[in-house]
Amino acid sequence: SAMRKSRIERTKTVCTYCGVGCSFEIWTKDRHILKVEPQVEAPVNSISTCIKGKFGWDFVNSEERLTKPLIRKGDLFVEATWDEAMDLIASKLTGIKETYGADSIGFIASSKCTNEENFLFQKLARTVFSTNNVDNCSRYCQSPATMGLMRTVGIGGDAGTIEDLQRTELVLIIGANPAESHPVLATRIKRQHKLHGQKLAVIDLRKHELAERADLFLHPKPGTDLILLSAMTKYIIQQNWHDQTFLKERVNGFDEYVKSLEPYTLAYAAEKTGLAQEQIIGLATMIHEAKTMCICWAMGVTQHMGGTDTSTAISNLLLITGNYGKPGTGAYPLRGHNNVQGACDFGTMPAWLPGYEPIEHDEVRARYEKAWGVQIPKKPGFNNHQMVEGITKGKIKAMYLFGEDMALVDSNSNHVEAAFEQLEFFVVQDVFFSRTAQYADVILPASPSLEKEGTFTNTERRIQRFYRVLEPLGESKPDWEIFVDLANRLGADWKYKHPGEVMAEAASLAPIFAGVSYERLEGWNSQIWPVQSDGTSTPLLYTERFAFPDGKARLYPIEWTPPFEPGKEFDIHLNNGRLLEHFHEGNLTYRSKGITHKVPNPWVEISPAMAKERGIEDGSLVRLTSPYGEVEVRALVTDHVDGNEIYLTMNSMEERKAVNRLTSSYHDKFTHTPNYKEMSIKLEVLETK
Ligand code: SF4
Numbered sequence: 110s111a112m113r114k115s116r117i118e119r120t121k122t123v124c125t126y127c128g129v130g131c132s133f134e135i136w137t138k139d140r141h142i143l144k145v146e147p148q149v150e151a152p153v154n155s156i157s158t159c160i161k162g163k164f165g166w167d168f169v170n171s172e173e174r175l176t177k178p179l180i181r182k183g184d185l186f187v188e189a190t191w192d193e194a195m196d197l198i199a200s201k202l203t204g205i206k207e208t209y210g211a212d213s214i215g216f217i218a219s220s221k222c223t224n225e226e227n228f229l230f231q232k233l234a235r236t237v238f239s240t241n242n243v244d245n246c247s248r249y250c251q252s253p254a255t256m257g258l259m260r261t262v263g264i265g266g267d268a269g270t271i272e273d274l275q276r277t278e279l280v281l282i283i284g285a286n287p288a289e290s291h292p293v294l295a296t297r298i299k300r301q302h303k304l305h306g307q308k309l310a311v312i313d314l315r316k317h318e319l320a321e322r323a324d325l326f327l328h329p330k331p332g333t334d335l336i337l338l339s340a341m342t343k344y345i346i347q348q349n350w351h352d353q354t355f356l357k358e359r360v361n362g363f364d365e366y367v368k369s370l371e372p373y374t375l376a377y378a379a380e381k382t383g384l385a386q387e388q389i390i391g392l393a394t395m396i397h398e399a400k401t402m403c404i405c406w407a408m409g410v411t412q413h414m415g416g417t418d419t420s421t422a423i424s425n426l427l428l429i430t431g432n433y434g435k436p437g438t439g440a441y442p443l444r445g446h447n448n449v450q451g452a453c454d455f456g457t458m459p460a461w462l463p464g465y466e467p468i469e470h471d472e473v474r475a476r477y478e479k480a481w482g483v484q485i486p487k488k489p490g491f492n493n494h495q496m497v498e499g500i501t502k503g504k505i506k507a508m509y510l511f512g513e514d515m516a517l518v519d520s521n522s523n524h525v526e527a528a529f530e531q532l533e534f535f536v537v538q539d540v541f542f543s544r545t546a547q548y549a550d551v552i553l554p555a556s557p558s559l560e561k562e563g564t565f566t567n568t569e570r571r572i573q574r575f576y577r578v579l580e581p582l583g584e585s586k587p588d589w590e591i592f593v594d595l596a597n598r599l600g601a602d603w604k605y606k607h608p609g610e611v612m613a614e615a616a617s618l619a620p621i622f623a624g625v626s627y628e629r630l631e632g633w634n635s636q637i638w639p640v641q642s643d644g645t646s647t648p649l650l651y652t653e654r655f656a657f658p659d660g661k662a663r664l665y666p667i668e669w670t671p672p673f674e675p676g677k678e679f680d681i682h683l684n685n686g687r688l689l690e691h692f693h694e695g696n697l698t699y700r701s702k703g704i705t706h707k708v709p710n711p712w713v714e715i716s717p718a719m720a721k722e723r724g725i726e727d728g729s730l731v732r733l734t735s736p737y738g739e740v741e742v743r744a745l746v747t748d749h750v751d752g753n754e755i756y757l758t759m760n761s762m763e764e765r766k767a768v769n770r771l772t773s774s775y776h777d778k779f780t781h782t783p784n785y786k787e788m789s790i791k792l793e794v795l796e797t798k
Contacts, residue, residue, distance in 0.1 A: 115139065119146075121632065123565050123575040125221060125558045125697070126161040128444030129271075129294045130567025132633065133158060135166070135559070135578050142166050150633035153271060153567060159292035160690055164703030166559070169579065171700045173541055175554035176583025186552065191584065191594075194551050198509075199598040201534045201550070202238070205507045211239040211486070215496035215505045218245040218457035219512025219588070220446035223563025224572065225611035226588040227448075228463060229603075230511070231456040233592050234490075236483045237599050241459050241468055241490030242505075245452040246513055248493045249520075252780035253411040254442030255453065257420025260665045261428060263656025265465060266450060268439025269403070269649045270569040270637065275301050277437035279308040279399035281392075283334060283423065284409020284786075288318035289689040291443050291568070295319060310395055312337065313409060314684050315714075315756055316749045325392055328751065329382035331682050332672030332787055335415055338422040339667070340378030341393045342429050343370040350397040352431025359655065360428050362664040369666030396430060401437035407445070408686060412785040415670030416777040428662050434651040444568035446693070451566030454622075454638065455615060460489035464619030480618055493519070494781035500528040511538035511555065511588055514696055516545040520772035520783035523738050538591060541696050554585035557697075561587035563608045564630065569648070571637045574630040672787045673775050676736075679789035681719075681753050683733065685768045688758040712745045714756040720746040728798035733757070735790045738770035755792070 117138050124131045131154035136143040145163050147156045168174075178194035179186040189197075205213055216234040218227050227245070234243040247255070255265030262268070274280060275297050287295035295318075301307035302322060311320040312327045312334060320326045329337050345351055346367060356363055375386040382389075396402055404427060410419050424440050432438040444450045456463035466473040474485055491499055497519065499505035508529075519525045529535060529548035537549035540557045558565075559578040566572045581587065589611065593603045605611055609627035616622045624644040625636050637646040654660035690708040691698040698704045713733065715725050725731065729744045733755075742757065750756050759768045768785075775784045 117143065118578070120576050120578040122559060122578055123447070123573045124158070124162040125447050126165060127291055128446060128449060128568040129153060129291050130447065130565065130569070130571055130573060131158050131162050131293055132573055132575070133162065137578055140170055140579055142169070148633070152571065152573070152633065152635045153569070154293045157293045157296060160704065161698060165698050165701045167702050168540075168697045168700040169557055169559050169582070171541070173700060174582050174585070175540065175542060175552060176585055177554060178584070179552040181550045194553060195594055195598055198536055198551055198595060202507055202509070203599065205534060206238060209506050212242060212490070213504065213506040214238055214240055214242060215491060215499065215508045216240070216243040217493055217496070217508065217510035217513050217515060218243060218452055220246045220449035220452045221512045222448065222452075222588050223558075223561070223608065224448065224451040224455045224566060224615070225563050225608035226592065227452045227457045228455040228611055228615050229589050229592040229605075231463070232481070233596050235485045236481050237596050237601055239484075239486055241486055241488065242496060243457050243490060244459055244493040244496070245449070245457045246446065246518065247449050247453050247458075248780065248782060249518060250408055250445050250449065250782070251411055251442050252782050253416030253777050254406065254420045256417045256780055257424050258440060258442070260421055260663065261424040262433060262440070262651060262662050264650055265453070266570045266650075267441045267568055268433060268651060269436070269441075270571070271297055273437050273439060273649065274298060274403050274405070274441065277307065277401045277403045279310065279395060279402040281310045281312070281396070281402060281404045282319060283312045283404065283406040285405055285407035285443055286313070286315070286317045286319070286686060287405065287443060290407065290445070290687045292689060294443070308395060308399060310392055314750070314754055325395060327384055327388055327392060329384055331684070331754065332413055332415070333382040334410060335419040335422050335667065335669045336373060336378050336381045337384065337389060338419070338426055339370055339373040340375055341389050341396075342422070342426045343373050344375060344390065344393045345397065345429060346370070348393070348397070350393070351429045355431035356429070359434075360662045360664060361659075366425065366664035366666050369668075401435060402427070402430065402432045403437065403439055403441055405441040405443055407443045409786060411442075411777070411782055413670075413787055414673055414775060414777055414784045416782055416784075417779040418667040418670065421665050421667050425664055425667070428664055433662065434649070434653070436649060439650070441568070447567070448565040450568060450570060451564070451572070454566055459492050462619070463615055464621040466619065477618060480614075492781050494776060494783070497525055497528045500531050506532065507534040508532055509536040510545065512540075514539075514543040514545050516548065517543070517767055517769060518693065520769055520785055521737050521774045522767065522769040524774055538588060540585070541700070543696055553591055554583065555591070556581040556585045556587045560585070561589075563589070564612065566638075569637060571635045572625060572630060573635045574627065670778065673773070673784060674789060679735065679791050681755055681790050681792055683735075683755055683757060683771065683788040683790045684750070684786060685757045685759045685788075691758075711742060711758040713742045714747050714750045715744045716750045716752055716754070717746055717748055718752055719755070720744070723792070723794055724797060725794055726798055729794055730796040732793045732795050733771060733790045734793070735771040735773070735788060737773055740767065740770050741795065
């Protein structure tokens with residue numbers, strides 16, 4: 110009613126930005142967001158938030174919001190009714206499926222959207238369209254970490270929770286910048302380090318905030334982390350510092366693994382990494398002296414051609430030192446998006462059904478086929494890299510993408526955009542007219558998290574509910590409602606009236622969610638998977654068994670992949686990543702005034718040495734050129750970076766500043782994750798200030 114509408118409302122929500130998973134109350138009056146108020150009941154953050162969670166919400170009322178479906182007419186988009194748009198999608202996709210086969214359609218899911226939406230999207234692809242061509246943006250980030258963990262311990266998620274990061278004696282951070290990418294998690298580490306004697310070690314190219322605070326900071330040459338880790342592990346074994354009881358009782362493959370370490374002597378590691386042998390011994394000693402250790406890592410490890418192997422090396426080191434299955438230990442691949450963990454968990458991946466059960470296993474498919482009443486294909490589908498290549502090879506004719514700006518976030522954007530132009534039919538569903546939407550044939554207006562209900566899963570595997578704060582703007586709709594509508598137009602009989610029913614279905618099918626339910630998740634409650642049928646969570650994994658049939662972990666021999674070098678003229682190493690204030694491609698934060706007032710533009714960090722050599726000052730305009738494209742951006746001179754290594758903050762909606770104009774199509778061997786961090790470029794100064 111009108112009266113109710115003009116009251117101040119307080120509604121619990123979960124942050125839509127990073128994978129830490131902060132929750133808080135949002136105070137609103139009509140559509141005005143009055144304030145964001147964290148509560149002590151919030152399981153992850155209690156009374157903390159970062160700037161994005163606190164001020165990053167105005168985008169919901171942006172005038173740029175999509176509020177009506179749009180259909181392409183030549184070079185223009187014209188407004189359409191939902192019926193017109195959905196009928197067109199139904200008939201076009203059916204036609205393409207009939208003409209070219211089910212596997213000619215690709216489905217790209219969203220790490221910003223809910224678990225329930227991702228579950229329905231993979232069900233739509235697998236049952237209505239009969240294809241496993243479904244993937245999400247974890248392909249761009251943590252797929253190598255997932256595989257490294259699958260190889261060694263069996264579950265692709267953090268081994269424990271943020272509480273373990275707080276109670277461990279040593280936190281080792283490799284290729285991650287939590288102070289900006291996972292701010293509230295970083296404050297926990299900062300506090301323990303400063304006040305409670307926790308040790309902190311950082312391996313990175315860039316001296317970021319936690320590197321500056323660390324007891325030990327190692328800066329190896331780009332792309333050599335695996336050598337450093339393997340040489341250090343070998344040294345630990347030579348000193349007899351490995352946990353022999355743990356290895357004997359709980360781990361397979363020791364001898365073979367030790368053999369694979371043969372080349373990684375300290376001398377070889379020093380030569381390849383540029384570090385002194387004493388520095389490597391220093392870190393090994395720190396690890397030896399700590400009773401417990403957690404290792405955090407992120408894109409600085411995974412986005413390389415050897416990303417899976419380096420992630421494996423991290424897990425091997427944890428096994429060798431007995432750092433799994435006890436409080437304060439384990440592997441922590443820090444998840445980027447608010448729900449990238451959940452998108453994977455709920456099955457938007459080409460080879461896995463929800464809960465990481467292989468699509469190729471007959472008994473797994475049979476369980477789903479029985480519940481869903483249709484056959485689902487056995488062969489794993491294309492991942493998103495293969496879909497783009499599939500378009501250029503004429504195999505993929507249509508795509509359906511929601512809540513993902515692939516034209517900006519996939520590597521080598523010029524190549525990706527050229528591929529999108531070749532699609533016969535392209536559906537893009539988003540809150541804004543994204544870069545990718547420019548290539549669409551139909552654009553559907555979706556509602557952001559504040560305008561719907563659902564659950565997100567954070568980096569700890571913690572599932573949390575959020576509630577509707579605002580009504581959908583204009584004619585926009587929650588993504589899950591759109592999927593139900595499309596499925597039913599194509600002959601399915603989906604009866605979901607509420608996301609809670611979708612979760613109930615997922616819980617009935619995927620063993621890791623057995624006891625998950627909306628009732629148990631009510632309010633500030635949360636559940637951490639695997640959840641037993643009585644509702645018991647599992648905050649700490651591997652306390653008794655590793656996730657393999659014999660319950661034992663596996664040491665996995667690895668090999669180093671040298672970084673990619675495009676040629677001598679590209680003489681500068683370009684690193685890239687997040688900054689505190691903006692999130693990812695920036696579609697949301699660049700539309701939030703509270704944030705753009707503070708930080709309107711991205712920049713490139715240049716070392717004092719390079720600045721001197723090339724006459725660069727703060728604010729100089731520079732052009733960065735790779736074999737694949739160029740960007741122009743202003744410089745910031747800082748000792749966060751060293752020598753010929755520079756760092757571009759990756760967030761920009763501006764064409765000419767987007768980092769993926771520069772990145773290549775090279776990728777990790779095992780997961781096809783692009784090697785975003787292995788980039789050699791040249792630099793010209795265009796204008797000094
Ligand atoms: Fe949101 Fe992450 Fe900031 Fe928490 S730390 S408020 S989840 S962006």
